[in-house]
Amino acid sequence: MTDTIPLSARPVFPDLAGKAVLVTGASTGIGAAVAEGFALSGARVAVHFNASRDKAEAVAERIRAAGGEAVLVAGDVTQPGAADAIVDAAVAALGRLDVLVNNAGGLVQRVAIADYSDAFVDQVLDLNVRQVVAFMRAGSVRMTAQGDGGAIINVSSIAARNGGGGGAVLYAAAKGFISTATKGWAKELAGAGIRVNAVSPGVIATPFHERYSTAQQMAAMRATIPMDRIGTPDECVGAFLYLASQAASGYVTGQILEVNGGQYMP
Structure with missing residues (x-):
């Protein structure tokens, strides 16, 4: 993760101290920044990864070096039963689950509609829809059993609003599913x-x-952003911490928080 924001200037939410947090896809990019951000607020973080063990270990080491607590949890989220296994592993290591960040996902590749194959469609949906549904089930069942609530934060994309760029339509549609389902899940789990x-x-x-x-x-893409620059992973962290903090956002649910430099203004 690029340290564009000094540690001392990053947002901290004191009520997150001691909370058990699972961040999927936390070895690089936004997921890594979010895992570190939770740790700086005193949360205990399960850093999930699939293939990037070395990078996940580096994230965990940075957290520990700053005095935080981090554990590694491995698993391919697209495999049957993976969500349950990953949530169970996080709970076994941390004792409970207070916050779930469904960050894992990806474009797979840019493909024109004429070149769609059934295998490609399944790959996009497995990575961006089906596994999130599975984590929603696994995480919410665990939190409900604990009896004291929790926070689940999904990751959508500006592509859900504009249909995505060239060859990314299915990815954009998958993120649109996440945005819509987030609202329904919020009502069901309130x-x-x-x-x-x-x-x-x-x-x-x-x-x-x-x-x-x-x-x-x-x-x-930069030319369409009013702030005239590309964002950084660190600049996304505050949104996640805010939505996880009961003190800061206890009356906020079913919302899609845009972090885009003004590129899209709902």
Whole structure:
């Protein structure tokens, strides 16, 4: 993670101290920044990863070096039963689950509609929809059993609002599902004291764009941002901490919080 914001200047929410937090896809990008942000607020963090063990270990080491608590949890979220296993592992390590951040996801690849295959469609939906549904079930069941509520934060995208860029329509549609379902889940789980919200990042400098967007595409996207720059993972962290904090956002649920430099204003 690029340290664009000094540790001393990053947001801290004191009521998150001691909370047990699971962040999926936390080895790089926004997930890594969010895991570190929770730790700086005193939360105990389960750093989930799939293939990037070394990067996840680096995140955990940075957390520990700053005096925080971090554990590693591995698993391919697209596999059957993975969500239950990952949540169970996090709870086994931390003792409970107070906050779940459903950050894992990805574009898979840019594909034109004429080239869609059934396998590609399944891959996009498995990575961006089905696994989030599974984590919603696993996380909410655990929180409900604990009996004292919790917070679930999903990750949508500005692509859910505008249909995505070239070759990214299915990814955008999957994120649209997440935004819509977040509102329904919020209503269903409100009685259990579980708040469900989503953060919708705009164009953020992460491995996502390093892999899927050319320099020309990045320049074109930047030209549509009123703040005239690409965002950083650190600049997304405050939104997650705010939505997790009962003291700061206890009356906030079913909301999609946009973090995009003014590129989209609902």
